[in-house]
Amino acid sequence: MIHPRETPCYLCMICPEVCPTGALEPVTKQEVNMGEAVVDADTCYAFIDILCRACVDICPFQGTAIRQNAALEPVVDTESCVGCGLCVKACPAQPEAIRVVRNL
Numbered sequence: 001m002i003h004p005r006e007t008p009c010y011l012c013m014i015c016p017e018v019c020p021t022g023a024l025e026p027v028t029k030q031e032v033n034m035g036e037a038v039v040d041a042d043t044c045y046a047f048i049d050i051l052c053r054a055c056v057d058i059c060p061f062q063g064t065a066i067r068q069n070a071a072l073e074p075v076v077d078t079e080s081c082v083g084c085g086l087c088v089k090a091c092p093a094q095p096e097a098i099r100v101v102r103n104l
């Protein structure tokens with residue numbers, strides 16, 4: 001279990017090698033599927049006109065899994081988001097305005 005606000009997945013891809021039970025199959029970073037990020041429009045700074053793009057900047061699939069729309073609000077592409085949680089860790093809102101949930 002990953003608690004991304006504390007420690008997200010850095011997609012180092014070592015866990016299949018070190019897993020003691022062989023439960024994890026090697027996959028590419030793009031094939032990782034831990035869930036999908038969801039932005040809370042009620043608490044996200046960008047939705048209340050405070051400039052913030054921490055989640056967009058930290059995403060390893062920047063421009064694909066998450067991007068800014070014309071209003072500079074973050075938009076997640078659920079097909080491309082792998083659920084790593086790096087955006088959750090980087091979000092300056094308290095509590096975080098972006099969370100990873102199971103694939104909807």
Ligand code: SF4
Binds near residue numbers: 037058065082085088
């Ligand atoms: S969880 Fe966040 S940082 Fe990770 S791929 Fe999805 S949008 Fe990008």
Ligand code: SF4
Binds near residue numbers: 039046052054056
């Ligand atoms: S990092 Fe958090 S507050 Fe900033 S734009 Fe992303 S979800 Fe909104």
